[in-house]
Amino acid sequence: MxxxxxxxxxxxxxxxxxxxxxxxxxxxxxxxxxxxxxxxxxxxxxxxxxxxxxxxxxxxxxxxxxxxxxxxxxxxxxxxxxxxxxxxxxxxxxxxxxxxxxxxxxxxxxxxxxxxxxxxxxxxxxxxxxxxxxxxxxxxxxxxxxxxxxxxxxxxxxxxxxxxxxxxxxxxxxxxxxxxxxxxxxxxxxxxxxxxxxxxxxxxxxxxxxxxxAHPDFKKAFFRAKARDAETSVQVDPRLPVIPVRALKNKGTEAFTAKQREVAIMLDEGKVDMGEAQLEIEHFWAGALRRAVIDGDIEGGSLMAGQSVSLVxxxxxxxxxxxxxxxxxxxxxxxx
The missing domain is CATH 3.20.20.70 (Aldolase class I)
Structure with a gap:
């Protein structure tokens, strides 16, 4: 010290x-x-x-x-x-x-x-x-x-x-x-x-x-990334409050947009309440993040990263x- x-x-x-x-x-x-x-x-x-x-x-x-x-x-x-x-x-x-x-x-x-x-x-x-x-x-x-x-x-x-x-x-x-x-x-x-x-x-x-x-491919994605590659997710339905998530843009980012539409429909049909809807979203992120971190799926998984990724x-x-x-x-x- x-x-x-x-x-x-x-x-x-x-x-x-x-x-x-x-x-x-x-x-x-x-x-x-x-x-x-x-x-x-x-x-x-x-x-x-x-x-x-x-x-x-x-x-x-x-x-x-x-x-x-x-x-x-x-x-x-x-x-x-x-x-x-x-x-x-x-x-x-x-x-x-x-x-x-x-x-x-x-x-x-x-x-x-x-x-x-x-x-x-x-x-x-x-x-x-x-x-x-x-x-x-x-x-x-x-x-x-x-x-x-x-x-x-x-x-x-x-x-x-x-x-x-x-x-x-x-x-x-x-x-x-x-x-x-x-x-x-x-x-x-x-x-x-x-x-x-x-x-x-x-x-x-x-x-x-x-x-x-973290999987070697996950780490390589970080090493290649620029600050601008770490983008925030988009909220699709204003009735479904979703906390934005910053991650490296890939197909998994697009899959989250589709997941929001799916959950919004479930909400409309009364299949889930708001709390359950938010948990659905959280489970999506947990699964997508696991695919990226553990399995090395850098296309379909979630590469959560801050903009300081450019310094890694x-x-x-x-x-x-x-x-x-x-x-x-x-x-x-x-x-x-």
């Missing part, structure tokens, strides 16, 4: 909150943020986060146990708020004494934050607006991630740079706030730390790490990625 005194000083609150050497979280990427990558990030001084996604409680139980076998460092678990077994998943986190739970994908349902805090874990939330962020933080959430539209996967409509200017002056003095979306170098980490962030979250930068189990050029060990980021940040701060 003495190698990066300026960066570590600005990260002090985030490092203390996470219990890590560096306040660098890995974004929860379904099928990618599993035991191997999570453990490697935590062992490298960052903070790995298991992406629970559509896992059953039994699968999450096994994944946490397997991660613990690979690292004795702190790591967290990301839970999707609309998961039908959310409170059972919280119970699994309690069983394992997980120290940090990230609630993502929507407003935390009543009692969920309380259930997590009841066994001593810290709660990290996302919020698309400043008003909601303040409400969640004052209602028990311990930290906030502000994630801009440059990010991969499910995104909001506003860029990271604008969110940082809006949220950090209002919240950073009192609360732990991490910035995410479009961060691929230590120079950007330094900039957000200087604005008051407690730390940062990166996903795309770690997706193709040596320890990532080769497969590197996690420890090297973290070292580069910290060196770049320290150099940037040293030039000030």
């Amino acid at each position: 003495t190698n990066y005194p300026k960066t570590c000083a600005l990260m002090a609150r985030g490092r203390e909150f996470l219990g890590t050497d560096y306040a660098i979280l890995c974004g929860a990427m379904s099928w990618v943020s599993e035991r191997n990558l999570v453990a490697a990030i935590s062992n490298g001084g960052g903070f790995g986060v298991i992406a629970c996604g559509a896992m059953t409680p039994e699968l999450l139980d096994a994944e946490i146990g397997a991660t613990r076998a690979l690292t004795d460092k702190p790591f967290g678990v990301n839970l999707i708020t609309m998961h039908p077994a959310l409170f059972d998943l919280i119970g699994v986190c309690e069983k394992h004494g997980v120290g940090h739970v990230v609630l993502a994908g929507g407003i935390p349902p009543k009692g969920s934050v309380e259930a997590i805090k009841a066994f001593g874990a810290k709660v990290i939330v996302f919020a698309p607006t400043l008003a909601l962020a303040k409400k969640l933080l004052r209602s028990g959430a311990d930290a906030l991630v502000i994630e801009g539209s440059e990010a991969g996967g499910h995104i909001g409509p506003v860029s990271t740079s604008v969110l940082a200017q809006e949220f950090l002056p209002e919240l950073a003095a009192e609360f732990v706030v991490f910035v995410a979306g479009g961060i691929g170098t230590g120079d950007m980490i330094a900039a957000y730390l200087e604005m008051g962030a407690s730390g940062v979250q990166l996903g795309t930068r770690f997706a193709c790490a040596k320890e990532s189990i 050029k080769e497969e590197e060990p996690v420890a090297e990625i973290i070292t580069k980021l910290m060196e770049q940040s320290e150099a940037a701060l040293g030039r000030r």
